[in-house]
Amino acid sequence: MAREYRHIEEYEKEILRMRKEGKSRQEIGDMLGFSKAQIKGFINRHNRKQRKMAAGIPIKQKGRPRKDGFEVPPSIQQLSKLAQLQYELASKDRHIKSLEMENELMRDFLSLTGRK
Numbered sequence: 001m002a003r004e005y006r007h008i009e010e011y012e013k014e015i016l017r018m019r020k021e022g023k024s025r026q027e028i029g030d031m032l033g034f035s036k037a038q039i040k041g042f043i044n045r046h047n048r049k050q051r052k053m054a055a056g057i058p059i060k061q062k063g064r065p066r067k068d069g070f071e072v073p074p075s076i077q078q079l080s081k082l083a084q085l086q087y088e089l090a091s092k093d094r095h096i097k098s099l100e101m102e103n104e105l106m107r108d109f110l111s112l113t114g115r116k
Contacts, residue, residue: 008034008042015042053078 008015011032018028025039032039052059076087 006033008038012042012046015039016046019043 011034014032015028018031023031025043026036028034029036029039049059076084079087
């Protein structure tokens with residue numbers, strides 16, 4: 001039997017809207033197909049993130065740190081995953097362009113000094 005898995009973060013807006021309407025965690029879970037514990041955990045994580053953002057504390061990334069040391073700013077962390085990837089791609093493009101310019105300057109310098 002195949003296991004059906006859905007990311008609870010995809011239902012964030014619906015869960016928060018239902019919570020504001022005054023529905024209980026059990027009612028929200030029954031409507032969306034999650035357990036009461038899953039809804040409770042999601043709401044606790046969401047509230048914790050909101051408190052940290054309000055206090056100006058950066059939200060740490062999960063998992064192993066990146067090898068290139070690239071750190072996504074907190075303002076970008078709040079955006080969707082697609083926007084984060086677009087930001088990362090643009091920053092890598094800027095880095096590549098700066099390396100190409102540096103390479104061209106070195107080539108020009110070597111040609112002017114008579115070196116190959």
